[in-house]
Amino acid sequence: MSFWGELKRRNVFKVGAAYLIAAWLILQVASITFPALNLPGWALTLVTVLLIIGFIIAIILAWAYEVTPEGVKPTKQVPLADSITHVTGQKLNYVLVGLLVIAVGYICILKFYPAKTLVQTEMASSVIEHEAPATDVKETPKTIAVLPFE
Numbered sequence: 001m002s003f004w005g006e007l008k009r010r011n012v013f014k015v016g017a018a019y020l021i022a023a024w025l026i027l028q029v030a031s032i033t034f035p036a037l038n039l040p041g042w043a044l045t046l047v048t049v050l051l052i053i054g055f056i057i058a059i060i061l062a063w064a065y066e067v068t069p070e071g072v073k074p075t076k077q078v079p080l081a082d083s084i085t086h087v088t089g090q091k092l093n094y095v096l097v098g099l100l101v102i103a104v105g106y107i108c109i110l111k112f113y114p115a116k117t118l119v120q121t122e123m124a125s126s127v128i129e130h131e132a133p134a135t136d137v138k139e140t141p142k143t144i145a146v147l148p149f150e
Helices: 004-008 012-036 042-065 087-110 118-131
Strands: 065-069 070-074
Touching: 004 012, 012 042, 012 087, 042 065
Parallel strands: none
Antiparallel strands: 065 070
């Protein structure tokens, strides 16, 4: 059997795809919640590095071990005739579909209900000020404050 065929038989590709989708979802949630929790800027970088290291470990474990009805065993101990990788592959397919549905739902939510950022709010308020009649809005001169460096 070829190397690529063995990777496919051991479901390494499916494990990798499921991990990447889950990692992407974790990063999306972290990028939204970390600023709200006032976590330092390096926290998101740490999560990213840990997810990259976890991906490498997941790929190695998917190659080296196989899930059997008796539990997790090294692939070398499971005879090829007794292997149930096709059943495990079906379960991974369900996990992949579930994660993809969540990811697509997340993308649709962002597309149809975008988060208002400070820049969008400022732009909207400046547009509203320019559209208001001149009699209702007091015109204030634009000034720049210059402070000395000390």
